[in-house]
Amino acid sequence: MTETILLKESSGLPGAECSGNSGKIMKGFGFDGVDTYTVSFPGLLFSADKTFDCGQCFRWKKNDDDSWEAVVKGRLLRCEGADDVISIKCLEGDCDDGFSAILDDYFDIGTDYGALTSELSIKDDVMSKACEVSSGIRLLKQDLFETVISFIVSANNNIPRIKKCIENICISYGEKITDLYYAFPTPEALSSADPADLTKYCRVGYRGPYIAETAKIFAEGSISLDMLNAESLEDQRKKLLSLPGVGPKVLNCIMLFSGIDRTAFPVDVWVERMMDELYGIKLPDRNRLEKYGKEYFGENAGLAQQYLFYYIRNIHGK
DNA sequence: AACCAGGATCAAC
C-alpha cells in the first residue's frame, strides 16, 4: 500500500496519516465509509501473529488464510496486515467513523514501538535479541473487566487451557454475535453466574468463586476504569489487588495489558526461567524479581517483560 | 503416575 497523507476530517479514507492541531504528526485508523478501518505508516511495526498470540490476550483466533478474528467492544473484527499496515474489517456490529478512535486506543497507535524497541535494544545483548525475535508485538489496551477476569483464570494455568475457559465463559454468559462468536460477558451477566456452574461447565476449576465474586464487585459499580483513572497508581493497584483471585502477578498483568501502567512487570514461571537462563539472575522470590525488572528497564519495563516472555517461550518451543 | 501451567489464599510461624 502506498503511503497516504490526508487530513483526517475530510479524508474518510483508509490509512489516514493526518496532522493534528498541535502541528505534531498524528497517525491513526481511517474509515473507508463502509466497513473497513486501516492505519498505515512507516514504522508502525505490527505483527498480527505475535501481537495476538504472545499471551497478552486470549480471544483472537487465526483463520486458515492467516487473518485473525475476535469480538472487540461488541463488534466482530477481522484483522489483516503486517509491518506498516493494520486493516480491520468490521464483520458484525455498527461501523462508523467514531470507531477509528477506539481502534487507535486498542492498538496503542499513539505509541512509537520502533523508538521503544531501539531504546530497549541497547540495554544488553539479551534484550537486543529479544527485541529482534519479538519485533511486531504491540501491547493492546484491553477492556478492564475482560482483562481482570481473564487473568484470574490464568492463575496456575496454561495458555491453551486459559483460552478454552474464557471461550466457555463467553459462550455461557456473553451475548451471541454469530454462530461462532460471542462477546465477553458484561459484569452484570457474570455476576449472576453460579460459581459451581463456572467450575462444572466452564472448567475454570477452583477459580469459579473468584470470578463470580469479582464480577459482582464490578457490577455493583465499586470499580470502573473511570474511577480508577481519578486515582494514583498505588490506589488503583490497592483497589484491584483487593479483588478475589487477584494477587501480585495477576495485578501486574491487569495493569499492563489494560493499558493502565506500561511500567508494570509481571513475574511468572516463565519470567523466572528467563531471568535465570538468560540473565543468570536467581532471586528468592517473585517480588524481588519484579522490583529488579522495574528498576532495570524503567519506563518501558512492561514492553521489555513482554518481549522477554515471548523470547524465552520461543526458545523453549512454545 | 507424577509434574506442570502467565498463582492466589490461608494458616502458621
Add this chain to the structure above:
DNA sequence: GTTGATCATGGT
C-alpha cells in the same frame, strides 16, 4: 513479613 499446603483441570 515469610513460608508451605492446598486448590481444579488437562496435557505430557
